[in-house]
Amino acid sequence: MAVIAFVVLASVQFFLLFNMYRMEDEHYYAIEKQKLHDVYEPVIRNDKLYPGAVQIIDKHVYKYIDTLGMLYERKQFRAFDTLRQLMCDSMFAELRAKSCGDSLVQDMKKQLGITDSLQYCLLIGNIDFAFEARKYIPVYTRGHKYPLINPAIQDRSGIRISGVLKDINGKNTISSLVVSSPLARSYKMDFALHIDTPDRVWGVIKKMMRVFMLSLFSIFSVLVIFYITFRNWLKQKKLADMQTDFINNITHEFHTPLSAIMVANKSLQNEKLTEKKENVSSLTGVIGRQSDRLKKLIGQVIDVSVGRMVKLNKTTLSLNDLLEDVLLDYRLNISDSSVQLDFENHTTYDQVAVDVFYFTTMLQNIIDNGIKYNNSAPKMITVSTTNTDEHVLLSIKDNGIGMSDAITRRIFDKFYRAPNWKKEPIQGLGLGLHYARQCVEAHNWKLDVKSKPGEGSEFIIFIPCQH
Ligand code: ADP
Numbered sequence: 001m002a003v004i005a006f007v008v009l010a011s012v013q014f015f016l017l018f019n020m021y022r023m024e025d026e027h028y029y030a031i032e033k034q035k036l037h038d039v040y041e042p043v044i045r046n047d048k049l050y051p052g053a054v055q056i057i058d059k060h061v062y063k064y065i066d067t068l069g070m071l072y073e074r075k076q077f078r079a080f081d082t083l084r085q086l087m088c089d090s091m092f093a094e095l096r097a098k099s100c101g102d103s104l105v106q107d108m109k110k111q112l113g114i115t116d117s118l119q120y121c122l123l124i125g126n127i128d129f130a131f132e133a134r135k136y137i138p139v140y141t142r143g144h145k146y147p148l149i150n151p152a153i154q155d156r157s158g159i160r161i162s163g164v165l166k167d168i169n170g171k172n173t174i175s176s177l178v179v180s181s182p183l184a185r186s187y188k189m190d191f192a193l194h195i196d197t198p199d200r201v202w203g204v205i206k207k208m209m210r211v212f213m214l215s216l217f218s219i220f221s222v223l224v225i226f227y228i229t230f231r232n233w234l235k236q237k238k239l240a241d242m243q244t245d246f247i248n249n250i251t252h253e254f255h256t257p258l259s260a261i262m263v264a265n266k267s268l269q270n271e272k273l274t275e276k277k278e279n280v281s282s283l284t285g286v287i288g289r290q291s292d293r294l295k296k297l298i299g300q301v302i303d304v305s306v307g308r309m310v311k312l313n314k315t316t317l318s319l320n321d322l323l324e325d326v327l328l329d330y331r332l333n334i335s336d337s338s339v340q341l342d343f344e345n346h347t348t349y350d351q352v353a354v355d356v357f358y359f360t361t362m363l364q365n366i367i368d369n370g371i372k373y374n375n376s377a378p379k380m381i382t383v384s385t386t387n388t389d390e391h392v393l394l395s396i397k398d399n400g401i402g403m404s405d406a407i408t409r410r411i412f413d414k415f416y417r418a419p420n421w422k423k424e425p426i427q428g429l430g431l432g433l434h435y436a437r438q439c440v441e442a443h444n445w446k447l448d449v450k451s452k453p454g455e456g457s458e459f460i461i462f463i464p465c466q467h
Pocket residue numbers: 365369370373398400401402403411416417418419421427428429430431432433434456457
């Protein structure tokens with residue numbers, strides 16, 4: 001709909017501009033043209049083309065008119081045709097040689113105070129002879145090609161006597177006259193003067209520049225508005241899709257531990273089973289672990305959706321010691337035997353200010369992902385620390401499936417999960433890394449990700465040192 005509306009709008013604009021161009025072109029130089037007309041016609045009132053041309057024309061016409069008349073009367077049309085062409089050719093040649101068109105136009109410009117550069121063309125359109133009164137026989141007709149007349153001066157519009165103006169049309173006609181005599185042994189001739197500016201098209205466009213620019217601006221604005229609306233719509237759609245995914249995931253994530261608790265509870269109600277003490281402790285163990293998981297899930301969802309983590313409770317401590325503790329706990333909870341979680345300490349100083357609770361959750365999330373999105377055997381997660389001048393660099397590297405650049409750019413967005421995992425049985429809420437970024441930002445740290453599909457991923461956190 002939007003595209004059709006835009007095409008219609010653009011077409012209407014183009015149509016209006018084109019019509020306006022035609023109108024402006026029609027009226028372009030109109031006042032000057034009228035003035036030139038008013039000056040030119042009196043100058044040649046008793047003449048033709050330019051002052052002095054009538055003598056040249058008459059000389060040639062009256063030299064041949066009787067012979068031509070005789071040939072015509074005797075129906076010797078071939079000889080008539082040859083002679084009229086020869087006569088025309090010599091007449092046109094002399095008219096061209098003796099033309100004072102240039103000075104005539106210059107004088108007219110001076111008289112009218114016109115300073116624009118102008119081009120002109122003096123043209124002869126048709127010549128007819130009247131051997132008898134009012135019975136005109138064509139001698140030269142515009143548009144015809146005559147083999148015995150100089151081809152260089154023959155134009156679609158007539159014979160070019162002088163001037164270099166190329167485009168001859170009604171819009172640049174200053175004067176177009178037909179002179180004739182009612183007597184026998186006379187002639188009828190039409191001729192014209194055309195004057196134009198050499199850059200007429202640009203001149204017309206310049207005149208309508210303001211409208212042209214406004215029109216361009218309006219089309220551009222509509223395009224920008226379309227683009228912004230479309231982009232916003234895409235964003236909204238993406239968000240809606242993400243939220244739907246999130247609801248689906250969260251339902252599943254909450255369902256699993258809850259079902260386990262319900263089953264364990266049911267088993268505890270079974271007297272036969274509870275007779276054995278180890279059964280009871282294993283079932284309460286299940287309930288305890290699953291409740292912890294539920295608590296963690298609920299906590300994460302609430303933290304992220306409320307945008308908490310604003311108030312940090314920072315303590316300055318040795319990052320390596322903290323990491324040792326967190327990784328020890330983590331290793332105890334790993335049920336997957338193919339996971340190898342290593343720690344490498346390459347630091348010379350490691351005192352950092354950190355909120356232990358949030359940092360631990362963040363680290364767990366990143367390590368969880370390194371294990372979850374990993375098909376290698378063994379699944380290697382390497383946590384390491386190094387120093388730069390001002391920072392301790394914490395790296396968490398895995399040999400998992402890795403990510404494309406397009407995915408890497410979005411992994412920290414709320415609810416984002418890479419599309420290929422939708423069909424796989426890997427559960428998640430798309431909140432783990434969003435949480436990690438919030439944690440990093442709240443600490444004023446920096447976080448970098450290096451990853452390539454099939455080559456694993458590395459998360460690097462830049463933590464300022466407390467010297
Ligand atoms: P979740 O794991 O719940 O989907 P996260 O915010 O932790 O949400 O991660 C977002 C997405 O980033 C994941 O769905 C996954 O596609 C991708 N991802 C995160 N960590 C890794 C990793 N180490 N290797 C490959 N992909 C990862």
